[in-house]
Amino acid sequence: MPHEIAPTLQFTHQPQPAVIVAGAWLVHGLSRPAVMREISTQLQQARNQPELHWDLTQISTLDHIGAQMLWRAWGKQRPSQLSMLPVHEGLFSRLEKVSRIVVPLPAKPRLTRTMQLGAQVLGLFNHLHSFTALLGQLMLDLARFVRHPMKAPWKELSANVYRTGAQALGITALVGILIGVVLSYLSAQQLRTFGGDLFIVNILGMSIIRELGPMLAAILVAGRSGSAITAQLGVMRVTEELDAMRVMGIPHGYRLIMPKVLALALAMPLLVIWTDIMALAGGMISAQALLGMSPEFFIYKLPEAVPLINFWIGLAKGATFGVLIALIACHYGLRIEPNTESLGRGTTNSVVVAITVVIIADAIFAIIFSKAGY
Structure with a gap:
């Protein structure tokens, strides 16, 4: 929206090292190439400083995409020092629950002996077909x-x-x-x-x-x-x-x-x-x-x-x-x-x-x- 403030990150050292997250962290604002490059660079810089205090109280609006970017910058866990508005608590709670869910890999289909024999027979015919084509090309x-x-x-x-x-x-x-x-x-x-x-x-x-x-x-x-x-x-x-x-x-x-x-x-x-x-x-x-x-x-x-x-x-x-x-x-x-x-x-x-x-x-x-x- 035109009246919304662009998403920003501001580093401060008074009274302690902190990063102030402000603006509208919405998908249509973050999808702009210039904004995305700047935000990604700042998040990468903040990721290497685990002692930072994260202040999210200046965020005007936040959607799932913006919360996901912050969550990944935190290493998929809440930082030790975090301040946020109660209205945004639900987004990060859902991300926290999703991160704990372990999705099991689908089991490989178990081939019966008949299926294995059929696969081998088909493989044999495939080799014979390719070999015959190679022999014909040689002729x-x-x-x-x-x-x-x-x-x-x-x-x-x-x-x-x-x-x-x-x-x-x-x-x-x-x-x-x-x-x-x-x-x-x-x-x-x-x-x-x-x-x-x-x-x-x-x-x-x-x-x-x-x-x-x-x-x-x-x-x-x-x-x-x-x-x-x-x-x-x-x-x-x-x-x-x-x-x-x-x-x-x-x-x-x-x-x-x-x-x-x-x-x-x-x-x-x-x-x-x-x-x-x-x-x-x-x-x-x-x-x-x-x-x-x-x-x-x-x-x-x-x-x-x-x-x-x-x-x-x-x-x-x-x-x-x-x-x-x-x-x-x-x-x-x-x-x-x-x-x-x-x-x-x-x-x-x-x-x-x-x-x-x-x-x-x-x-x-x-x-x-x-x-x-x-």
């Missing part, structure tokens, strides 16, 4: 890659081959040698008992070239490169780099997904060959130490003990495992929500699912080629 990107190879992201492809393939040579070599030594040692103990020392070449050749080599390389790549791909895409999601790429018209699939899939499809067969060589070298060293079998004899007997088709089956497994690992890692990376908890959970799920899918794919290979290579 379109590969078709574009074939039609316009000169415009393909060769730098991204080369960088991913280096990161997923060349940088993984050390760990795959170490694990391969150790697995070869362990397998040769365990086999030699049994073969020596039955006088079948020569069959160690068959055991090492078939188990490493056909099964252990591709599986070891795939598990190591899933834990090393798969998690890195998921984390990279997840960080790009958190920092909104993916949104920036979309705004600039840069397709995610063609620039991010396809190079990673192609890189692992190329690098995995080479890593399988490298792991096979290292594992056979470890087994050959162990066979010489335990059975006295020379490396020359081991290499001479290896082509006779292991048909060549097993080598090609191992390479086919490597390429398939590489594609699956890359697709799963990209799938979980693109599903990361913009928070750190989702990033860690998505990376963990990516590695676990990738290793599980690799084992399932290996079992399918074993069934399909059960009569080949023996």
Whole structure:
């Protein structure tokens, strides 16, 4: 109202430190930006002085909004020194009662086992839908890659081959040698008992070239490169780099997904060959130490003990495992929500699912080629 006095706060030190609240403390007067800034600054200054005497007797009119501002400045409790008009007592009494009421948080709905199972099934279908869409987009990107190879992201492809393939040579070599030594040692103990020392070449050749080599390389790549791909895409999601790429018209699939899939499809067969060589070298060293079998004899007997088709089956497994690992890692990376908890959970799920899918794919290979290579 025009005739109402603007709300004010006045600090005084005579005869004791006090703050005099005066004017009309009504919502339409306090809502003015200039008045609100000045009153908020003064209330903040008064909040840091608990020894002040609050004199509210000069207030002409007071509504709930004005009382609420004072109540918050007092820390939701009455100051030790307070003077007010009896007509205003009811407002602060109600605020005091409301502050004492503790509103319990609503209990989370308890899911029954049927509801939990349904949620998991729906989540599975959601993952399958997203994965199918990612696979379809990859097919379109590969078709574009074939039609316009000169415009393909060769730098991204080369960088991913280096990161997923060349940088993984050390760990795959170490694990391969150790697995070869362990397998040769365990086999030699049994073969020596039955006088079948020569069959160690068959055991090492078939188990490493056909099964252990591709599986070891795939598990190591899933834990090393798969998690890195998921984390990279997840960080790009958190920092909104993916949104920036979309705004600039840069397709995610063609620039991010396809190079990673192609890189692992190329690098995995080479890593399988490298792991096979290292594992056979470890087994050959162990066979010489335990059975006295020379490396020359081991290499001479290896082509006779292991048909060549097993080598090609191992390479086919490597390429398939590489594609699956890359697709799963990209799938979980693109599903990361913009928070750190989702990033860690998505990376963990990516590695676990990738290793599980690799084992399932290996079992399918074993069934399909059960009569080949023996």
